[in-house]
Amino acid sequence: MLEDSGNGYQLGPPLLELAGQIIERTGLIRATEGILDRLVRAPEQEAHLGQLTQGRVVYLDRNAGTCKVPMHNRVGRRAPAHLTGCGKAALSCLSFDKVVAHVDRCCAESSTPPPDLDELEAELIRARQDGFLASRSFEKDRMSIAAAIFDASGHAVGGVSPAGPATMFTAAVVASARSSVTNAAGLISARLINESARWASPPADCKLLHRNCGIRARDVEAGAEIAPEMGGPLGSSAYAAAVRRATLKDVAARAGVHVATASRALNETSRHLVNSAMLDRVLRAAADLGYSGNLSARTLRTARPMAIGMLLPDLTNPIFPPIVRGAEDILRERGYSTWIANTDDDPKITAASIEAFLSRGVDGFISAGSRLHDDTAEQMAGQGHPLVLVNRTVDRRDIPSVTADDDHGIRLALSHFVELGTARSSTWRARKTCRPACTASAPSCGASPTTASTANPNAWRSAKRGRNARGTVSSVDSCVTRRSSSPRSWPETT
């Protein structure tokens, strides 16, 4: 603190820096990069990112769209969490005892009247069941749709919300905002968790995550299809069950059925195996406990998007389908889905595809582009996106790759010609930037003319004399020219 010309004190720079570091350490702002923009659908809307700190929300970021609106929650402002959408979304994940403690403290500190606790509890329970919260702001005639953000330990660290004039939030707008805000919160949570997984050891992290959530992947699958139903007021035990994220076991116990029956009833594909009275009981129990398809919670439980983006020059090139199939078979086995983009080896299309994959959430990339000097691959690796190259390498050797032994292949082909006595072969280089550089003259490929001449020195010398008068090379050139002039030309070497 610095002494202010005799009248008191003002904040010193180290204190401000410390505050900045504390905010930065949560990684919340970084995890939200690019997401707030997408939440704003109309000029009058804006999006907020709030961090929950001791019962208060601190606004970390705000996107005001194209039209400045008279809202007062500027970045850095603190507000009692129970009065804001972001704050209530985060509070809905705490036990109500803690909520009450926070509310009491905030009200005492700011000498404001306490809210109606019953009303607040009902609102938080609904928010918890729905995975989002539509509420009137403490600002006059403003409304927001908020969803909670979780960190790797399963704690709600804040909320994200689009907000705007209350009049524009019709039922249709609320429904659409609901899915985009739960998606956004899920993505931010996934990024936060990925970020912490970078420095924590993943297995321990996962265990912690799953223990805190009290849920297993199987439960998530089962619960994914349940539409949230509005239940009546819940007792404190139900609230507690909801707070620690009800498991399949909780649902089965409440419905008085076996866990396997509950699982069948909750899974749409096996639901027909359960009789209707039983199904009704299980669904009611699931709704009562808030065992619903909350996207941010689901993302939290699986911790990662569990998807891989595959970048291919052109899937119609017949070499790629078997590669894709092989990759997908393994990925499916390991719980990942596979997304494919054709890039035509165009850097712009490649960049757009990567961005599209990242915005929807992928854990990593497999790339099969055919260029040797590939800035995109280097950028991706530089930005820390897990990447494996398939059927190709680039200059940077620290990027993992899976390739065939092309050099040996060329050696085999030349040896075959030598055996047949046709070693007067004509080869050419299809494209200088390509690998495999399938040419006997490429010094790097190991299948140099020397290799062939070692096998049969005379054979290579006769090759140097050239082929017969009709000339293989000219035929080859003409075919290359024709191919590249066709509208859909495949990369000459893949």
Next chain:
Amino acid sequence: MAGNDLIALGCYDALREHGMTCPHDVSIIGFNDTPFMDHVSPPMTTIRIPQYDLGREAAKLLVDNLENPEQGPRSIVLPVELVNRRSTAPLRAN
């Protein structure tokens, strides 16, 4: 010897246009052994790369990297083989 099987197929066409036949006048070896190269005429002699396994190994490598980020970058080279079909023949005595 062509950079891949599709180029080799282009060579088939070019030879035909010039009134030549493969492998009577020119022997051709493709590369990759893409699907159906055993059904073209003549069935293509080519270098087989294990395409399906390339995909499998790439996916394994990526998932292993994701699940054990501390391990360093690792690259894999898979073996290839010559598939001797009908597009190559001994040199004619002329």
